[in-house]
Amino acid sequence: MSEQDDRLARCFASVFPALTPEEIRAASAESVTAWDSLASVTLVAVIQQEFSVEIDVLDLPELTSFEALRTYLSPSRDARPGRGVRFNP
Amino acid sequence: MNLLDALELLNRPIPEPASEQGIFLECGFTPLHLKTFLAAQLRLCFPKDRIEIKTGLYGDLAGNLERVQPSSRSVVCVVVEWADLDPRLGIRGLGGWRSTDVPGIVESARRQSERLTHLMKQLMDSTPICVSTPTLPLPPIFTTQGGQAHHHECQLREIVASLATSLSADRRVRLLNLQRLDELSPLGRRFDAKAEITSGFPYTLEHASTLAEMLAALIQDMPPKKGLITDLDDTLWAGILGEIGVEGIAWDMAGHAQMHGVYQQFLASLASAGVLLAAASRNDPALVEQALGRSDLLLSRDNLFPREVHRGPKSESVEHILDTWNIGPEDVIFIDDSPMEVAEVHAVFPQMECVVFPKGDDQAIWNLLRRLRDCLGKVSVSPEDEIRQRSIRAASTMKSILPQRGRGADDFLRTVEATITFSLGTDASDDRALELINKTNQFNLNGKRFSHSDWLGLLQDPAAFLLTASYEDKFGPLGKIAVVMGKMEGRKLHVNSWVLSCRAFSRRIEHQCLKYLFEKFDPEEMVFDYEATPRNGPLQDFFAELLGGPPSPSVRKAVFDAKAPALFHRLVEVANVRAG
Numbered sequence: 001m002s003e004q005d006d007r008l009a010r011c012f013a014s015v016f017p018a019l020t021p022e023e024i025r026a027a028s029a030e031s032v033t034a035w036d037s038l039a040s041v042t043l044v045a046v047i048q049q050e051f052s053v054e055i056d057v058l059d060l061p062e063l064t065s066f067e068a069l070r071t072y073l074s075p076s077r078d079a080r081p082g083r084g085v086r087f088n089p
Numbered sequence: 090m091n092l093l094d095a096l097e098l099l100n101r102p103i104p105e106p107a108s109e110q111g112i113f114l115e116c117g118f119t120p121l122h123l124k125t126f127l128a129a130q131l132r133l134c135f136p137k138d139r140i141e142i143k144t145g146l147y148g149d150l151a152g153n154l155e156r157v158q159p160s161s162r163s164v165v166c167v168v169v170e171w172a173d174l175d176p177r178l179g180i181r182g183l184g185g186w187r188s189t190d191v192p193g194i195v196e197s198a199r200r201q202s203e204r205l206t207h208l209m210k211q212l213m214d215s216t217p218i219c220v221s222t223p224t225l226p227l228p229p230i231f232t233t234q235g236g237q238a239h240h241h242e243c244q245l246r247e248i249v250a251s252l253a254t255s256l257s258a259d260r261r262v263r264l265l266n267l268q269r270l271d272e273l274s275p276l277g278r279r280f281d282a283k284a285e286i287t288s289g290f291p292y293t294l295e296h297a298s299t300l301a302e303m304l305a306a307l308i309q310d311m312p313p314k315k316g317l318i319t320d321l322d323d324t325l326w327a328g329i330l331g332e333i334g335v336e337g338i339a340w341d342m343a344g345h346a347q348m349h350g351v352y353q354q355f356l357a358s359l360a361s362a363g364v365l366l367a368a369a370s371r372n373d374p375a376l377v378e379q380a381l382g383r384s385d386l387l388l389s390r391d392n393l394f395p396r397e398v399h400r401g402p403k404s405e406s407v408e409h410i411l412d413t414w415n416i417g418p419e420d421v422i423f424i425d426d427s428p429m430e431v432a433e434v435h436a437v438f439p440q441m442e443c444v445v446f447p448k449g450d451d452q453a454i455w456n457l458l459r460r461l462r463d464c465l466g467k468v469s470v471s472p473e474d475e476i477r478q479r480s481i482r483a484a485s486t487m488k489s490i491l492p493q494r495g496r497g498a499d500d501f502l503r504t505v506e507a508t509i510t511f512s513l514g515t516d517a518s519d520d521r522a523l524e525l526i527n528k529t530n531q532f533n534l535n536g537k538r539f540s541h542s543d544w545l546g547l548l549q550d551p552a553a554f555l556l557t558a559s560y561e562d563k564f565g566p567l568g569k570i571a572v573v574m575g576k577m578e579g580r581k582l583h584v585n586s587w588v589l590s591c592r593a594f595s596r597r598i599e600h601q602c603l604k605y606l607f608e609k610f611d612p613e614e615m616v617f618d619y620e621a622t623p624r625n626g627p628l629q630d631f632f633a634e635l636l637g638g639p640p641s642p643s644v645r646k647a648v649f650d651a652k653a654p655a656l657f658h659r660l661v662e663v664a665n666v667r668a669g
Contacts (some may be wrong), residue, residue, distance in 0.1 A: 014096035038121075041288050046092045046120060049294055057287055 008070055011046045015039055028065035034062075047073070090298050093123060095129035096488050104667075107139040111310065113144050117150035117173040119289035126301030128164070134309040145368075147289055148176070151201065154208040159216035163542055164308050166219045167209060170291060170444070171227060174205075174341075177347070178228060180285060186230040192231070198245055202252045204310055213261040217541045219307040221265040222249050224300060225280050225291060225292055231311040261470050261541070263307040264506035265300075274299040279635060312528050314442070315416050316365035317356070320371060320425035321565040325353060326380070335379045340387070349452040350387055355458050357388035363474025364465050365414050365481065366392050369425070374398040394482050394658035403430045404437035414486050415456035415591035417530070417624075424457075424463060473523050473568035477592075482655065483564035484592045502597065503657045509601055510661040512524075513609060515555050517548040522557050522572045529588035529597045531627040533597065537586060547585070552576040556624035558602055560593055567593050573602055575618075581643070582612035591627070597606075599631055600653045605660070607646045614643040 001008075012024045016034055019027060019076055029035045044055055046062070055063070063069050090098075114120055114127060117131050124142055145153025150173040159165055172179030175184065175197045175386055184190070231239035256262045279296040292300065297487035322329045327346030328338040360366050366388075370377060377398045381390040395413050397406030403425065413417060418441035423434050426446040435443040442464065452547045467474075487505070500654035518521075527538045539547070547553060558571035570593040575584040584606075589599050606615065617640040634638050635652050 010095060012286060014093050014100065040124070041121065041290075042096070045284075046096065049092050058284070072132040077605075 004073060004075075005070060006049060008047070008066065010074065011043065011050055012066060014046060015043045028067075030064075040064075082083055090126065090129060090302070092125065092294055095125050095298070098129045098132055099125070101132075103139050104137060106196040107137055110135060110138045110140045112140060112142045113157050113158060113159060113163060113165045114144050114168070115150060115157060115165060116144070116168040117148055117153075118170060118171070118285075118291050119147055120144045121288060122290060122294055123168070123289075123290070123297045125303055126298045127304055129194070130301050130305030131308065151208060152206065154212065157212065159212070159542060160546075164219060164540070165204075165212055165309060166221075166304055168221045168304070169205065169223055169252075170225055171198075171223045171245075172291075174201045174245075174501045176221075178230075178245075179291070180228065180282060181289065186228070188232050191230055193329075195241050195244045195248070195289070196353055199248050202248045203335040204353065206252050206255050207264070209256060213259060215542070215545065217261060217263065217310070219263045219265070219304060220253075221300065221304060222253050222267065224267065224270060224274075224296070226276055226487060263310065264466075265303055265307060270300065270303060272414055273303075292382070313364075313467050314422055315420040315528075316357065316367065316410075316414055317461070317465065318367045318410055318421060318423045319356065319370050319382070320403075320427070320430070320446065321368055321370040321377060321398075323448045324424060325349065325368070326354075327448070329375050330380055335376065335383065341385075347489075348451045352454060352458065353387035355461070357392060359461075359465055360388060360392040360478065361475075362465075362467060362470045363477045365416075365478060366394070367410040367414070368393045368396040368398065369410065369423075370398050370401070371400050371402050372398050374445075391482075392478065394478055395485070402433060404434050404551075407434050409440060411450060414481060415484075415531075415594075422461065453635075458518050458530070460517045461660045469520075471524075473521055476566055476568050479565050480567040480592055483562075485569070487562075487564050488595070498595075499655050499657075505562040505564070505596075505657075507596060507658045508661060509561065509598060510559040510561075510663055511656045512557045512559075512663045512665075515548045515553050515556060517545050517555075519555070519557065521569045522574075525569070525572045525590065526574070526586050526588050529590060530589075530622075530624040532589035532594070532631070533593050533622070533625045533628055534584065534587040535618055536622040537618075537620075537627060539586075547574065550576055556602065556606065558598060559600055560596065571598055571602055577610050577612065580613040582606060582610050583618070584615060585618045587617070587628075588631055594627065596660075597654060597656055601656050601658050601660075603649055604653065604656065607649060612646075614645045615640075615649075616643040618642075 009021060009024050013019065016024070016039070017025065017034060018034065021052065040060070044060065045071070046056060047053070047069065048055055052072070059072070063072055112131065114124055116123070123398045125143060128140065129144055145156065150169065151301070154167065157165060169177070172181070175194045177184040177194050178198070184454035186645070192406070208218065209218055223521065227242060229235065231242050233239040253264055257264045274296045281293045285291040301310055319325055326340045327344060329351045330338055340347040340353055341347060348572055356366055356633055377396065381393070397409055399406070407423060411421065418438040423431065423441055423443045424435070424446050425431050428445050431443045431445050435441065444457065447457060451470060456527040523539065523541065523544050530536070548555060553576045554574070556573040557569055559569045560567045567590070570590040572586065572588050573584060573585040575582060603615065618634070619640050619642060621639070636644065636648070
């Protein structure tokens with residue numbers, strides 16, 4: 001587990017406190033009942049602030065799992081799905 | 090606080106048993122992260138409370154205010170933004186920004202502002218209300234370039250200023266200070282257009298966090314500290330009195346000491362608002378009295394009481410001052426230009442806020458004054474505030490006379506020409522009564538504190554009563570110093586709260602309060618909601634002396650009559666109106 005994965009897991013735990021660490025890593029909008037629209041907005045806001053990034057609104061429909069967000073935030077730009085993350089200065 | 094910290098804080102369990110508290114967060118936008126930040130800040134303010142934040146509907150602030158039904162222990166928090174005055178002042182509606190549209194926007198904002206003011210004033214009767222007026226920048230709807238204010242923009246600001254002025258005239262409203270918000274949250278970093286469009290939440294996270302912190306402080310409504318102890322040399326004035334003499338010390342521009350004059354002026358302002366001031370100085374007492382007699386001094390010599398001037402340790406002076414004031418170190422600020430003196434006092438009184446006066450640094454002194462206002466500020470000045478210093482002086486005089494006379498207390502109390510003015514009813518608008526209950530520690534039946542809405546709820550009970558007592562004797566008035574609150578049920582009189590100001594000890598006012606209640610209500614017994622606390626020793630002593638121990642839990646009139654000492658007060662009764 002990288003430091004970045006740990007930070008992302010912490011973001012997930014703050015929004016979905018009932019999930020275990022294992023459940024967090026497998027979490028998706030389908031598998032987590034608490035993952036509603038409010039949770040989505042909160043999760044994205046927490047991640048944006050924690051990682052100092054701005055996530056494109058058009059990418060949001062694809063970012064519906066821990067794994068998708070992990071890949072999206074990955075330092076390797078080619079690995080990211082969607083339009084790409086913009087890192088704030 | 091960032092959002093992650095806020096969420097993690099909220100995920101921590103609340104220690105049981107927790108009290109319930111309800112906050113109505115009323116706004117016209119999606120409360121989203123403001124609600125999260127506010128909940129987190131309130132968790133910090135009220136760590137033992139389970140706080141539920143209720144919100145209303147999007148885009149309908151006025152309707153939300155109409156629908157809110159505050160209950161006991163609730164506070165209404167209203168966050169107004171420009172779009173609540175007219176949706177065209179936001180970016181989610183596309184109602185038109187043509188120059189010909191703007192006068193209509195102004196007029197509609199004026200009408201809506203009047204409606205909101207009316208609705209908030211209605212709510213004030215039943216609950217405390219905290220209000221934030223628009224914090225976001227106005228949209229670029231005016232024809233002028235950004236650097237030039239347009240008449241219509243000024244009109245909109247006037248409308249909001251009028252709303253704020255109207256609300257702030259009522260002490261039941263806690264209005265957020267936009268000047269302080271401007272300092273903490275730069276205007277250009279408040280609006281988040283993307284969040285506004287995607288989720289109806291108009292704030293950046295940073296602004297939401299700052300606004301929530303300020304709103305939580307308004308909701309918490311921390312009681313101010315009660316007193317300030319100041320050094321004299323290089324603090325109240327510039328210069329060392331013992332070296333340069335009475336005429337050498339300065340507090341004006343000519344003496345290159347203007348900020349010391351500003352400090353004096355500030356202390357005079359505090360004194361006029363009932364803050365206790367005292368001096369602690371290693372100095373020659375005679376010289377100090379001469380210096381304080383200078384006609385150009387900006388505060389009265391009498392504002393400083395007591396004045397502890399000697400060569401001994403400052404902590405001894407502070408101890409004597411606290412004893413005279415009869416308040417705890419946590420309620421006092423100590424100021425001295427010497428870091429060593431400050432450290433010495435802080436070592437003896439770790440609960441006391443001890444501050445080094447930043448002599449020679451005008452900006453730092455300015456900042457200190459602002460900090461002091463934060464610690465000592467109050468919404469309004471009561472009659473008791475105006476006479477507090479005088480009554481402490483009177484109490485001190487009486488305390489010093491009592492043992493010197495060498496006669497029985499009866500003989501002495503017979504001569505002090507004491508008058509107690511009782512007011513019996515259910516007047517919930519009596520702010521002083523609630524203030525006394527919430528800040529009195531020593532003679533306090535149980536240490537229970539009440540929110541304004543708790544207070545309103547308790548006094549709306551048809552069986553409730555509220556007794557207040559004001560006291561005056563030949564040494565001067567003490568103002569309103571005792572409160573008894575409870576209810577009469579059958580032949581039992583239940584006392585839920587009972588406090589007596591420490592300034593009024595040793596006058597048998599507490600006995601007279603019980604005697605008066607026995608005579609007025611003629612109960613078979615008085616039942617006390619008594620609880621020993623770490624600080625209500627004087628109350629425990631009272632019951633021990635009267636009953637040989639705590640009330641268990643009631644007192645019958647025959648027992649009271651047999652044990653009560655002789656009382657010499659002249660009694661006056663005044664009308665007390667029932668809460669509406």
